[in-house]
Amino acid sequence: MSHRLTVTRNLLKAWAVFVIPAVALGAIGWQLGDYRLALLFGGTIVLLAAVIYWYADRIAMGMAGARELLPAEAPGLAATVDSLSGHAGVIRPRLYLILDGYPRVLSAGRGGRGGAALAVSSGLLGVASPAELEGIVAHEIAHLRNRDVLPQTIVSIIASAIIESSRIGGYFQRGFLFVLGPVAASFVHLVLSPNREYEADRYAAELCDSPHGLADALLRLEQSMGLVGFSASPATEPMYIVDPFAPEGLAALFQTHPPLGDRIQRLRELDGEWRGRLRAA
Numbered sequence: 001m002s003h004r005l006t007v008t009r010n011l012l013k014a015w016a017v018f019v020i021p022a023v024a025l026g027a028i029g030w031q032l033g034d035y036r037l038a039l040l041f042g043g044t045i046v047l048l049a050a051v052i053y054w055y056a057d058r059i060a061m062g063m064a065g066a067r068e069l070l071p072a073e074a075p076g077l078a079a080t081v082d083s084l085s086g087h088a089g090v091i092r093p094r095l096y097l098i099l100d101g102y103p104r105v106l107s108a109g110r111g112g113r114g115g116a117a118l119a120v121s122s123g124l125l126g127v128a129s130p131a132e133l134e135g136i137v138a139h140e141i142a143h144l145r146n147r148d149v150l151p152q153t154i155v156s157i158i159a160s161a162i163i164e165s166s167r168i169g170g171y172f173q174r175g176f177l178f179v180l181g182p183v184a185a186s187f188v189h190l191v192l193s194p195n196r197e198y199e200a201d202r203y204a205a206e207l208c209d210s211p212h213g214l215a216d217a218l219l220r221l222e223q224s225m226g227l228v229g230f231s232a233s234p235a236t237e238p239m240y241i242v243d244p245f246a247p248e249g250l251a252a253l254f255q256t257h258p259p260l261g262d263r264i265q266r267l268r269e270l271d272g273e274w275r276g277r278l279r280a281a
Contacts, residue, residue, distance in 0.1 A: 159184035
């Protein structure tokens with residue numbers, strides 16, 4: 001799929017998430033009252049859409065518990081982000097740090113034209129080699145370039161809000177969550193496709209001139225994730241480079257990433273001669 005078509009598709013998805021509810025609520029308001037009530041209902045959605053669009057990156061970073069990262073704190077990461085952003089033709093995202101040992105990275109915001117953020121955990125910085133870190137950053141830059149990050153962030157914020165709304169049930173919170181959890185998960189799957197990860201992997205390999213840094217990073221993340229505890233809203237799953245949640249309970253409903261084995265195999269196949277060179281070495 002061409003880059004322009006991918007960007008257009010993601011923008012249409014982002015618009016549809018708000019336009020359809022705005023029209024529906026406007027119609028309900030018209031039926032219940034007159035144009036004033038219709039404008040009130042529709043205008044509420046428009047206002048909500050504007051807030052999420054302009055502050056999506058900050059909302060997502062707050063949900064992840066990240067703080068802004070100064071370039072001097074991780075000069076290697078900052079240099080890698082600057083270089084890859086320039087090669088991809090995107091505006092450099094703001095860098096954030098998640099202070100925990102769980103190796104993870106996520107991106108959020110509007111996309112490659114500004115208003116985007118990239119967060120890494122201290123655990124990731126501690127285990128990733130320079131080539132692996134480059135592959136990871138390139139993958140997230142690909143999401144910014146393709147504007148995948150916009151629908152990913154929007155659906156994660158809305159789905160998280162739906163799940164959190166179950167708390168109003170008090171004693172019946174579990175019952176509310178039993179109903180609202182599948183609704184939020186269905187909304188996420190309706191908007192997002194696992195193919196976005198394959199395309200981001202492919203472009204990351206092209207950007208780095210090698211698929212192996214990212215493939216090795218995915219393997220390392222898979223091996224490291226089970227060693228450190230992790231807790232967050234499962235609705236944030238689309239924003240991460242890999243699914244950080246155990247595939248059970250509510251988290252199993254929000255799995256939007258394809259299997260890691262398939263992603264690694266596809267990356268290795270981009271360099272069909274790597275096994276021969278490995279044997280020769």
